[in-house]
Every structure is written in structure tokens, then in C-alpha cells.
Amino acid sequence: MVGQASNLRQDDHNHAQEMAAMAIIEHDLPCSFFEFEGWRQVQQYVNPDSGPITTKAVMSFIGKFYVSQKENLKQIMSKSPSRICLTFDHWTAIDTEQYVCLTAHFVDENWKLNSKILSFHKMVPPYSEFELAKRVHKCLKAWGIDKKLFSITLDSASMNDNMKDALKERLILHNSLICNGDLFHIRCCADILNTIVQESLELISTALQKIRESIRYVKKSKVRKIDFKHCVEQVGGIDTSMDLRLDDYTGWRSTYAMMEIGIRYRHAFFGLALNDSNYKCCPSNEEWKRVVEICNLLEPFEAIANWMSRTSPPTLNMYFMKMSKIELLLEENVMNVDPMIQDMARRMKEKFGKYWGDYSVIFALGTIFDPRLKFELTKYCYSLLDPETCHEKVETIKNKFYFVYSQYKDFGSSSSCHDIEFKSSLGVSMSMLTVLNQPTVSARNEESFTEVSGDNNDFKGRDGASVGKSELDYYLEEAILDPHSFQELDVLDYWKTNRIRFPHLSRMACDILSIRFTTVANESVFSIGSRFLEKYRSTFLSPKDQVLICLRNWLYGFKHNEEEIDDDINIISDDEEDWMMHLPNQGD
Template structure:
């Protein structure tokens, strides 16, 4: 367990001083070899894999305690070329291995062309199995963080001159120890600069680091001006006008930076929070289009074009997630859509409402059918079913009665009708409401809608979680452990992930399996998937 948790090499148990320490602690200790350790570790990995596989059949992401979870299911080697076909085959292989190929609800991807092709092929395969709700209409979810990065990067092209001068200035100052000393003297000379935040250099492909760079450079603008006088070779200092432009850029991009932090943090929100973040983006861009600054206007135009490409109608399934928030529902969608464009508000609301009813009706129908089939195909002695009762369960008319009894109350209204008719929760609960606890407490009133809420609310809005897995992979497979087999790399990464927070799975109880849809967060990096 220590080897897994701390990323130690397998031959750690063969180190001389480690063995002496263990012998000192317990003179009866039996030392094991690297091969014995690997064998024991793979046995542990296999046991935990079976345990997690069983847990997934009970529930996934939202567990029996109504807590949002995340588990890595695969970290496997994928030889190039990384075509959409290869990716689709590998993902389907993983789904089949984990026996969840008939339980997929959605898949979250970044916008790589190979990923687009992959989800098309994977969708086709899953449709052949008739295992997608609404024929896969809600299968593909784009990574919010990735799309936001693309949108902002388009806007930053307009301000490339001031950004490059800022970048070059920081590089110049940090290029030698003597320049750092002179710049420190300039800071002391001009006074009043808060040096708690140092100069930051950005990674151009990650726009939020560009914002941090710009914000930090603005703190030192007077020091840069003084440095120009002290070092005549320094030629890339932004002008006063360019510094003013940088201030406006920081002010404009600050809300986008906050959004990026929210959706890319280590604590991932339920999907009902997605709609508001997208709406903020569109609102800010529309407001900027009205401003008097031509540079900001041009920036907003470019960003609006990219926004329209990916989020013109937002993602319907995540608008549905907002409706499942009892503080929001359809009233919130109507309010925010009308602020953007009152003339198209009703049309958008009706479209989303229609799709939500379609999803709910099909969900209930599928779950009811699978429940009936499960009951009829797997009778036990304890259930004490008679032959006549089993025949009645196979009767299509009785199946319809079962569906109606689950979906419609005595007044002819469905669970969804009743939920939407309920009064909104008072604003005083906002934003402390635990939405999963809300649905947990309403399982008796809305048994089917609660299950659907679990699946929709657990949709990951970003693949940052899977991206972070590759960072872990780089620490596991480093220059000191470059000879590890791909299967051992996967076992190490997965076991480490499962150990953390795995206690919740131990609490799963009950004899009847609860079939749930699975949402996937997926990305490709180098030679792994």
C-alpha cells in the first residue's frame, strides 16, 4: 500500500537500509523480492477492480450516499496513429471490459478532430446495441474549459503586440542574475509596489496563465519604466498607451478567468452550474460589442464567432440540468434567455422543455422495461413467483400498467409535471443548497426523476480530471522507472486513484442491483488513452 500511495519503485523492498530498518522494527520479518511484491500488488489491483466493477453496477458518480464521485477506469497504452477509429475501438474495448457498454449516458471530450470522429463511431456502435437514450442525442458533451480556452485565445490575437512586449519584458529581466538585481533596485526606487506577487511568465496555450502574467506585469509597470533608464539595451517595454490597453484587457478577461478557475478546479461542480457560466460568457461578449473601444469590439467579434460555433444553443442536456435545480427550473431559463434576446426566448424554452420530456419519457420507459425483464428473467426461490405471475409480467398490457404506475399519478400527471409545478425554493437557500441531497430526500415522491437527476447532474462539464491523470502518469513513468510495463503503469495509477475515497464503496449494501447510466470523461494524450 505504501508503494502505491507514495509512488515508490517496486524494488524499494530490496533496498539494503529499508530491509535493515524493517528487521530492526521486527526481527521476525520475512523480506520479499521485487517479483513477489509485484505479484501481490497485481492481486490487490484485481480484487479492487472487481470491487469497483460491482460498485458501478450499483451506482456510479452519484453513490448510494448521494455523493458525487469520480473513478479512473483505464489508463492504457495506445500506439499511434491516434485516429478516431483507433480511439473508438479502444474506448469500446474498455467499456466492454467494465461491462458498462450498455449503460453509457454521455461522454465529455475536448475538440480534437480525432475525438469528434471517435464519438461518432462509438455512438454508431452503441446505437447498434440499442443502448443510448434518445438515439444518442445527448451523448456528446464538449469540454467547457477547452472551449473557453479556444474562445479567449481568439480574442487575445487582437492584443498580440502588448502581450508579446509584456512576455519579452519578463523574459529579459529574468534572463540573468545581474538584470534581476537591477530590477529589484528599480522596484525599491519607485516604491509602493507589492512584491508578494512576483512576475509570472505565461504558457501561451493556456490563456489563464496569460491573464496572470498580464496582471502581475501591471503591478511592476513603474519598475519596468525605471529599468528602461538603467538598461539601455532593454527595448521591449510597453508604452503608456499599451499599459492602459493591458489594464482594459485585464478588466475584460477577469470574469473569464474566474469562470476558468470554477470549471477547472479540483472540486468539480454538478452540471446544473454549467448553464450560468455559459450565459455569463454570452452576456459579457454582447455587452462588449456595444462598447466604444474598437480593440475590445474587435476582440468580442472574434470571440462571439467562436462562441457561436460551439455554444450557440448551449448544450441542451446541461440546460436540462439547470431545470433540475429546484431554485432555477424553467423560470430561470426564461429569465436569462429573455435578457439576451426576448424575441427568441419562448422558442428556446419550448425546445428545451420538449427535449426534457422526451428524455424523461424514454428514460422511464427503458428503465421500466429493463426492470420488468430483470424480474421475469431472474426469479429466485425467495421471490416466490408463481408461473402465472411470471406470465403476467411477460404480458405487454401488464408491462404498460407497470410503466403508467411508475410514471403517472392518479391525476394523470407525470413526476416531471409535478416537479415543474412545484414552487421554486426560496432564494435564502441559495447558494448553500446541496442539490444531490435535495433529490435524495425526494426519492419516494419522484423515484424515476430522481434517478434521471443523478445521471444528468453527474455529467462532467470538463475533462480537466482526465488531463490531471496524465500528470500523475508522468510521475509514475519517469526516467527512473522507464521500463515499467504498460499494464503495471495502469495498475499503479488506477489502484492509487481507487484507494483514495474507496471506503464509500464498502458501504454499498442491498441485494437488488440498481442499474444506472454511466457518464464518461475522456481525453487522449501522447500514447495513452
């Protein structure tokens, strides 16, 4: 009996150590947390007979757990019906240490989009592009996905250009890329948008500094806060739901938030300037006017940046409309009555045009895979920008779409991960096809569609093996789904449901919709615990911390600070709803 009791106590103690390890992973606790004297006192008070939880024992469990979870993730990726899309980013800390993060984005066997960190570690010399490509390729081989890649998303760092070329050559050598790698490199959308926005902020740098000083002046003492509150009350009609805030100099989005809130209180600042002779930094009427114009110009930039930085960003199908909205707004401001705004918009448009010219087709491919949009959204967006070139641009996209589809047909069963999934595409009864053709609405899907008029759609099944027409022909001929009925359609679930009717096309949809147009998700690695990397990335990461970062991501995904996330935000704004209302039904 004594022996049994001893074994029970040992089992309980082992379980407690495992629980401690899981708490460290989930909550970013120091690995030595359970050896802290304060914790030991609590532990002894609750259970005097409990043995101590040691750092060595906890780290031993974490190490074994890391190995098992890594093997589990490898199995999940091997069973994925999609190719793997990568994002890669690197940083240089204040102490000159460099870190790299490689993340895989893929659709799992349940047809849900995943983002998992494959590697997060400190770089070691040499830092050449060739060596970096070699290490990335070695990492991909270790994960067993070197022949299953689709794209890699990089920022504009000069090292990345040569690195992706060297990596691409290695992959092409094994003939493992679709379209011979034409779709392999994706430049980070957030990176180019940030560059464009900085152009506009330079125009109002003086006004911005005055706004900062004004907010700092008010917040500096309780007496000034009271005086400013009186000014707000005297003006009346000011939305006070948000308090004044300063930007943190770490990104333009905090500056945008400062401007947006400051504009609300601009008349109160005028009142303060009249009542307080010590307040000398109030922006002029002309400066406020220009700040308002810049804020309006940056609104779609803020919307898409907020959208991309969410814990679970939407799939690629709605990016085209967001980016087209930016292009249209820049086009309008090229004709602004203010010469300075006009000149700034022209420069912004030029930079945006270079990026959009390279990647608009890929954005459009994602849109076509949304059965509520297909080609109708691209036609509408292009017609708004330039009706004369609309047809030519749409034809270019259509030709590209058919070409990429032909590559998937040629690849056929070359990707073994798809063989079982799609072998049964022939010989299926028409009644089964009719059932499979019904779209599925997912309550988890965060996309919200506006109500638009249109005829009900016929979901009659078709035989994809009919002579003379391809899967793609049949898909495009079917009427677009009525957004009235499918506001929360899970696009990936639609392709899962229709994978037997459209075996090649659904595989292509998996890959295209998995593309990440931003490396923003990698940024959240630096938000999962200040003990890993502090706000300005100056803390050294040990291999132990790097293991914890990977485990945290594998178990809980990317988690941002609470104030940075708004999971209820709609991806369709009010003016975008107006756009959607003008889309014709393909069956009309």
C-alpha cells in the same frame, strides 16, 4: 513455540509487504523503492531481524489488489441509480507513442458523484476510428456498463468525431441510449474555451512578449530585483502579495496569471525603464491598456477553467450561468471603442456561438434540476442577452425537457439498476412524503449561494400519482427554494431525498447532473507522478505503471499538484451574486 514465532514473523513480513505496496500506490514511489540500498540500511537499523521487501512480492500483491478493486468498482457501478457518463481523451508523446484514458462519471448508491478511470493504456496499431470505437466498446462490455451509458465527452480531435459515431451505432443497435443517442455526444467545454482564448492572446502577442522579457530581466539578477523593489516602493500602493511569474508555455492559464500579476507592477516597470538604461523591453502605455482589456475579457474564462480543473468539480446545475456570463461579455465587447478589441470579440463570439448553440440546452437542463433555480435562471440570462427572443428560447428548453422526461417514463423499469430504488413510489403515506420532501443541506457541498430575497417555500408533499399531472408538472409548480435558507444545498442529496415522490425525474436528474462537460479530469492523470509521464509527456508507461494509475485513482481520486487547486474558491463570483439577486421567486 518456535513454530508460532516463525509464523508471526512471516505474517508481519507479509503485512509489511502489503503496506509497502499501498505506499507505492499512494505516493507514486518506484516499484523497486524498497530494494534501494538506502532504504535497506534504514530497515536494518530499525529492525535487524526484518526480511527484505522485494519488488516481485510487492507487485504480486498489487496485481491481486487490482483485480479485487476492479471487481469492487464493477459492483458499485452496477448498483448505481444513474447511467454512466464517460470522458475520453488521448495524447501523443514526444516519442510518438499514443495513450488513451477512459473515465466513468456516475452517482453511486449513496448518491455521491464519482469519477473513476476505467482504462488507461498505450494504443496499439491500427489507429483507425473504427478500431478505437471497437476497443472502447469492448472495454465497456468488460466493465458491464455497455447498456448503461448516457453520454461521452470528447475533445475536438478529428479522430474522436468518427470514433463516437461508430461507438454510438454499436450502442443504438442494442437500444441502450436515451433519446436514441441525441444527448450522447458532448464536446469538451475546456477545449472550445481554450480555442477562443488563443484568439485573444494573438492580438497582444507583442505586448505579451515584452512582459515576459521584462519579468525575465528583473528575475535574472539579485541587483535588478533590488532595483525593481525600490521602484515598487517609490510608486507605492502596489499589491505585492504575489511575486512576478513567467508563464510556462503549456497553457493559456499560466499566461493569464502572468498578465494579471504583471498589470499590478506596470507602474514599477515604467520606473525601472527611467532608472535603468539597459532595460529596453518595457510595454508602452497603449500596450498595457490593451493587456488590461484582454485580461478583463478573459476573467470569466479563467474562473470557469479553474472551476472545471478542481479535484471535485461541481455538478452541472451551475454551468449555465458561467457560460452565459461569457456570452454576455463577448456581446458587450463587440461594441468596444477599440476597433481591434471589437474585431477580436466578434471572432471569439462566432466560435463561442457555434458551441453554445449546440450545447446550451443541455447546460440548461442541468440548471432546471436545481430546485433553487429551475427555469428562473435561464429566463434571466436570456433576458439579459436578448429580451425579444427570451420566451422562444425558454420554450425550446422546456419542450426538450418534457421530451427527455417522456423518454425516461417510457424506459420505465428497463434499467434494472433502478427497479428496487423506485418500485415503492406508489402507496406511500402522505406523512412520509412530507418528510422526504424536506431538502437536505450538506456541509460537504462546495457550492455557495448568494442571499436573495423571497418568500418561504411550502414543502407540502404531493401525490405523484394524481390523475392529469406528471412528476415534472408537480416539480415545476412548486416554488423555488429560497437561497437564503439553502445556500449549501447538495442538489444530488435533494433528489435522493425526493426520489420516492419523483421516481422518473430523480433518475433523470442523476444522469443529467453526472454529465462532464470537460475532459480536464483526465489531464490530472499526468500530474500524479512525474515518473509516469514527465511534464511534456515524453516518458513511456509500462503496463505496471498503468495499473498503478488506475489504483491510485480508485483509492484516492484525481489529485492535482497543490499549486493548481484551491478548494476554498467559491463558484459564485461577486457579479454573479448580483445576477442571483435579480431572480424572481417562482411563488411570487
